[in-house]
Amino acid sequence: MFVNTTNEEEILKALRNGDEEAFLKIYETYWYHVFMIAYKRLGKKEIAQELTQDLFLKLWEKREALRPQKIGNYLSVSIKNSVIDHINAGLVANKYVDFYKSYAEQSSSATQQVVEFDDLTEAIEKGLLKLPVKTQEVFKLSRLDRWSSEKIARHLNLSEKTVGYHLTKSLKFMRTYLREYLLMFLAAFFL
Structure with a gap:
């Protein structure tokens, strides 16, 4: 200090x-x-x-x-x-x-659940496409494949701090992006 x-x-x-x-x-x-x-x-x-x-x-x-x-x-x-x-x-x-x-x-309709799941998956994929390629890769390895930052850093030849930067960037963006999607979903559900 x-x-x-x-x-x-x-x-x-x-x-x-x-x-x-x-x-x-x-x-x-x-x-x-x-x-x-x-x-x-x-x-x-x-x-x-x-x-x-x-x-x-x-x-x-x-x-x-x-x-x-x-x-x-x-x-x-x-x-x-x-x-x-x-x-x-x-x-x-x-x-x-x-x-x-x-x-x-x-919900009595399994088909409806499948459609909603597919819509959410599509929304996540669309959101990821708006991120830089390296940030997409880090997000997918961390959040979808459940890899640790250390493992991602070794795999991509990056420092852990760089991996942390990419995770921060992707999570911040995806929270905002999916929040808008979820609001539309909930609005449609309650109407």
Whole structure:
């Protein structure tokens, strides 16, 4: 952590001005600390890495508008909020799965279920086609084939952090893309 307050103020100012070295200094200094906060709360390495990587990406993207007093405090609070958002998103997804399971049990038409499953599969495939090829590959290996980040990194000759970047990118996109699909599906179901 930065000990000298003046040094931290200078680094934050440099970051706001787009200095990549200042960003790297912050990244190297705080990455592990931020990762451990997420990991302790979630207990899942890949998700903690994903949330940590996403936080630093947001830090760089919004660097000009950010005015934190202490970067360490800002990153700690931000990662805690990201963890809460992730948990809440999981709760929503679980509610949807529970709803769908009860709907599937009540449905007397197996054909309808097959059509809906095919529609969802098609929506996932269409969404994947909108991603870069490498990101598609990482997503498929991780989410469809259930490979670990380490195994994907070895298989594709990438670093684990690069695999984490691709996973973050693909999951963020697919959440948005499929959310729109699910809203249309639910609207059609209730009408």
